[in-house]
Amino acid sequence: MMLQRQEMPIQVFSEISRLKRVILHRPGKELENLIPMNLERLLFDDIPYLEAAQAEHDAFARVLNENDVEVLYLEQLVAQAIDDAQVKEAFIDEWLSESGLEPGSHYAKVKEYLMAYEDTFEMVLKTMAGFTKAEIKVPHGNTLLDNINKDYPLLIDPMPSLYFTRDPFATIGNGVALNYMYSETRNRETIYGKYLFEHHPAFNNQKVPLYYFRNESTYIEGGDILVLSKDVLGIGISQRTDARSIEKIARNVFKDTSYQQVLAFMIGSNRKFMHLDTVFTMIDHDKFLIHPEIEDYLKVFAITEDGRGGIRLEEKMESLEHILEEALKLENVQLIRCGGDDPVVSAREQWNDGANALALAPGELIVYDRNIVTNQLLEDAGIKLHKIKGSELVRGRGGPRCMSMPIYRER
Numbered sequence: 001m002m003l004q005r006q007e008m009p010i011q012v013f014s015e016i017s018r019l020k021r022v023i024l025h026r027p028g029k030e031l032e033n034l035i036p037m038n039l040e041r042l043l044f045d046d047i048p049y050l051e052a053a054q055a056e057h058d059a060f061a062r063v064l065n066e067n068d069v070e071v072l073y074l075e076q077l078v079a080q081a082i083d084d085a086q087v088k089e090a091f092i093d094e095w096l097s098e099s100g101l102e103p104g105s106h107y108a109k110v111k112e113y114l115m116a117y118e119d120t121f122e123m124v125l126k127t128m129a130g131f132t133k134a135e136i137k138v139p140h141g142n143t144l145l146d147n148i149n150k151d152y153p154l155l156i157d158p159m160p161s162l163y164f165t166r167d168p169f170a171t172i173g174n175g176v177a178l179n180y181m182y183s184e185t186r187n188r189e190t191i192y193g194k195y196l197f198e199h200h201p202a203f204n205n206q207k208v209p210l211y212y213f214r215n216e217s218t219y220i221e222g223g224d225i226l227v228l229s230k231d232v233l234g235i236g237i238s239q240r241t242d243a244r245s246i247e248k249i250a251r252n253v254f255k256d257t258s259y260q261q262v263l264a265f266m267i268g269s270n271r272k273f274m275h276l277d278t279v280f281t282m283i284d285h286d287k288f289l290i291h292p293e294i295e296d297y298l299k300v301f302a303i304t305e306d307g308r309g310g311i312r313l314e315e316k317m318e319s320l321e322h323i324l325e326e327a328l329k330l331e332n333v334q335l336i337r338c339g340g341d342d343p344v345v346s347a348r349e350q351w352n353d354g355a356n357a358l359a360l361a362p363g364e365l366i367v368y369d370r371n372i373v374t375n376q377l378l379e380d381a382g383i384k385l386h387k388i389k390g391s392e393l394v395r396g397r398g399g400p401r402c403m404s405m406p407i408y409r410e411r
């Protein structure tokens with residue numbers, strides 16, 4: 001296991017400047033605890049074949065490595081972060097307190113099971129995978145809840161969306177938004193972020209500033225947060241991010257960082273466009289990839305400081321190109337449309353994350369190979385593509401940007 005004991009600064013002031021270090025999670029046994037009964041609640045549309053999903057994910061990591069990006073795995077970092085016995089027990093207690101189990105015999109048995117692991121890495125993987133009732137042989141309870149749930153074979157749900165490391169925490173500048181998530185299943189993922197940033201020696205030494213907190217009361221997810229430049233953030237008002245959270249994070253970044261403006265993109269509340277990065281990603285200094293369906297009703301609000309410790313709001317009425325040109329001080333912004341101008345192709349390729357590109361550098365992206373029309377349009381615009389397979393990965397509804405959390409980009 002690779003140990004990262006040296007200081008690990010966070011530096012993300014751009015969506016596109018050269019990517020140097022990224023956090024991924026290799027899909028694990030959490031996918032094997034997906035069943036039709038829990039799919040919708042756990043935010044999946046299908047059950048991926050684990051071995052194939054891992055092979056696709058390994059190929060994604062290889063492309064990153066081959067392009068000089070250091071790949072760190074969340075599960076390894078968390079295992080290192082909770083290496084100390086007291087921290088490990090605190091982690092297990094916190095994980096259990098949000099697992100849906102009432103304190104009692106099940107709780108005690110699961111805790112004992114986890115504490116018995118000699119290998120903390122394996123223990124972390126187990127917390128991600130969840131527990132079946134058969135694994136923890138506790139007698140069938142007789143509470144109303146036990147009776148209602150008697151046909152459900154899991155004692156503790158898995159966290160299948162963990163391989164979308166973009167969402168539970170998000171790097172901004174030199175700090176992090178540790179998010180409060182829209183759904184209970186994904187909010188459990190933020191526990192890993194909490195222990196990582198509070199306890200991993202490589203981060204702890206530099207005391208990571210937090211611009212959002214997992215105990216907030218309004219939700220925000222990393223897929224909605226775009227670091228457009230060193231001065232401007234873009235944040236989606238979406239199914240997963242509440243407008244109130246954007247005001248809170250804006251106040252925090254204005255106070256503690258160089259950021260001066262947040263553009264809030266209202267994209268509607270919709271499963272198929274759950275986050276801003278499923279419909280809009282930055283791909284070059286002056287080029288953006290957009291799903292045309294949102295252009296009809298997109299509203300953009302600019303949030304800035306009012307100079308008296310408060311914030312000023314302005315609804316922007318110009319074209320999206322113009323709004324971006326003004327905010328990012330660009331001459332001429334080009335929008336490339338996912339699927340081009342055929343609404344059937346656009347809808348299908350957006351569903352398969354055609355608009356969710358990860359920039360390795362300005363004008364150089366990782367994309368899924370399956371979005372043929374969008375990829376051709378990108379290449380025609382002079383964008384360099386690294387195409388990866390994602391037939392299994394895409395079943396969780398996320399693409400290369402969703403599956404990666406940059407820690408360090410060149411300035």
Ligand SMILES: NC(=O)NCCC[C@H](N)C(=O)O
Pocket residue numbers: 042043044161164166167186222223224274275277278396397398399401402
């Ligand atoms: N940034 C993203 O769009 N992430 C994809 C998240 C997919 C996950 N199954 C979810 O519904 O939250």
